[in-house]
Amino acid sequence: MTQDFDHIIVGAGSAGCVLANRLSEDGRRSVLLIEAGGPDSSPFHAMPLGFMAAMADPAKDWGYMSEPEPNLDGRHLPLPRGRVLGGCSTTNGMIYMRGHARDYDEWRDLGCPGWGYDDVLPYFRKMETSWRGAGPWHGGDGPIQVTPVRHRALLTEQILASAAAAGFPHSDDLSGERQEGFSLSEVTVDRRGRRSSAARAYLRPALKRPNLRLISGAQVTRVLFQGRRAVGVEYRGEGATHQARARRDVILAGGAYNSPHLLMLSGVGPGAQLREHGIGVVVDSPGVGANLSEHPIVYMDFATSGDTFLKQLRLDRAALSVLRWALLGTGPFASQITSCAALLRTLPELERPDIQLMVMPVRLDAKIWTPGLGKRLQDMFSIMVIQLHPESRGRLTLRSADMADTPRIELNLLSHERDFAELRRGIRAVRTLFGAGPLATRVLREARPGAERQSDAELDAYIRANLRITQHPVGTCRMGRGDGAVVDPSLRVIGAENLRVVDASIMPTVPGGNTNAPVIMVAEKAADLIRQQD
Missing domain, CATH: 3.30.410.40 (Cholesterol Oxidase; domain 2)
Known part of the structure; x- marks a missing residue:
């Protein structure tokens, strides 16, 4: 079965839900959103103090583990990632924090014009309804509700x-x-005491639109290319393989582990590694999977x-x-x-x-x-x-050419x-x-x-x-220019056409705070970039 859409978004996590809402809101574009997980229907997803139970549910998690960490006595670390509508915004601890202004000026200085603090502040304001009210630092009518603890x-x-x-x-x-x-502390909880996840705040209202379609319980196995042009995706759902075609672009929003994994399985990544696993090289991009940073x-x-x-x-x-x-x-x-x-x-x-x-x-x-x-x-x-600003960098690599095999994740902490x-x-x-x-x-x-x-x-x-991790992985599809960059400052995959990555993987460095709000900010800015460049 093949269907055609203007935009195909892979992953209904924090970034994917934002993109689905913003790209479909004017009614002129058809949008397909594909999510491997299921609904955010558990009461623990809604009740703030249920977050520990939500995070511990193996049915809503990708089940990733690190490779043995050489500086942590060889321990394997669990790497929780939400496999559910809303992704980690549905299962995380809800802490709302942006980081320091210098964190984003650093992105700008590392070759990402348009991503300094003055550039991103309007998107932080756009995304939130703050208990403080609207002002120079905060928004008063955005989708994400922010309240104090x-x-x-x-x-x-x-x-x-x-x-x-x-x-x-x-x-x-x-x-x-x-x-x-x-x-x-501030949290993404609304005034009714319910979690304000990306699924609740962005996706649910948008699903009423006829130009947005959600397919859940389906895993994308590869991006389809004609030459270097991304033309669609292949995915498995309900026991069968399907294809969907994108007239404008394919947008990966699977997060710092899933997006580089899917890129490599689709032929975009370090050429020698892809050939070692029998994968044809579409774009030789050495930075895919590199630069992994965690708090x-x-x-x-x-x-x-x-x-x-x-x-x-x-x-x-x-x-x-x-x-x-x-x-x-x-x-x-x-x-x-x-x-x-x-x-x-x-x-x-x-x-x-x-x-x-x-x-x-x-x-x-x-x-x-x-x-x-x-x-x-x-x-x-x-x-x-x-x-907040670790020097150590890790790497994600392929275990095999089979999507069912989880990637090797080496955090290389300390x-x-x-x-x-x-x-x-x-x-x-x-x-x-x-x-x-x-x-x-x-x-x-x-x-x-x-x-x-x-x-x-x-x-x-x-x-x-x-030592453990805070579940803030970033950097594996680094934004920038030159050697090691995977996406440009418009979040287009360098060397490919009609292919973007929009999630924490594009962050050159990890912001100095919890990363959910920065991910939503990235998606808000990306939606504007996509609409301006169409």
Whole structure:
């Protein structure tokens, strides 16, 4: 079966949902959106505090694992990626953060004109309805709803008071004029207490349009070419192979793992590698799969006196909170549990923050509990220590020419000494925080890594054994010009025609914060570029 459309979008994740909406909104273009996953119908996809269950559902995940990490004691790291409408915006922790202005000026300076901070700010504003209202930094009528994390059980005031006592800067708005310091967390949750994913915010309204068609539960196996011109895709769905033809362009929006994988299987990638697997070379593009960057993360835990959010997880309270969320969209289950976010420079001479902290007044292994059944867990604070600008780079390569074989993903984390040093400084910053103000009076002990670990060598050993990733992979189809660039600043695949990539894979470097908002921004800007160039 062959069908014809103006645009074919591969992947209904954060970027794909935006593109489907924007490219179909004037009614003049026919758009096909193909998604391998299924519907975002679980209540855990809608309820903000259900994000851990949503993320852990293997039926909604691609199941990727890293290759053994040489600097992490040979560990394989799980690499969660949402396989569902909305992609990771349906399963992630909903933290809304843009990063620092310098992150985007760096893209511009790396050969991407039109992608500096002044260029992308209008698209951040366009995408959001901020609780702050419309203004020079924020939008007031965009699809994505942004609200603050506020609940008395989250102990926000105590954390901010300790940060001030420890001498850390404060910011009223990390996406505003002061993009550094401790601040309230913001999340993509609407005022009814529902997750504001790309599927809910962009795709659902657009599906009413007759010129947009969605095919879910179908996996694209290759891009079809005539010479170097992309003319359509082949996909498998309902037990059969189908083709769809694109009159204007094919747009890959599968993310930092799936987009380079599909490019290589379609003949666009490092020529020697493709030939090794018997794949005909359409475009010899050495940068496909290279330049993989991720935010490394280590967790710290502090045992504490007094109640934490664990109190809200007592069975009777939790049941009432679920009911309150379902009926009213309010209460502790209607938002996130990350009280405060911080972007910090751990050395005064740095031009932008190098460490992000996420402070949660609850232990990571907390579960619903019942009084009298087993021993109540110790109350703890958990803190995420995230390195924002790692030097290390990894690579994605083919395992075989079969789409069913997942690619080899080598993150190559901590291959630079600077990455260790910045994480150590982040750990020590957290110790400073918990040694000051109200938090200092509550701390019983440092549970992880433990106060006995003080030297660089001891902290490095802890980091190697415990480091994970934040699920922010970028860079594998790098935007730019010259050697190693895969797409140009208009996101067209260099060396091919009518083929674009629009997702996190095009980012030359990883922004200094959570990446979902930047991905949506990229897609908003890409939609304008596509419409202007048609």
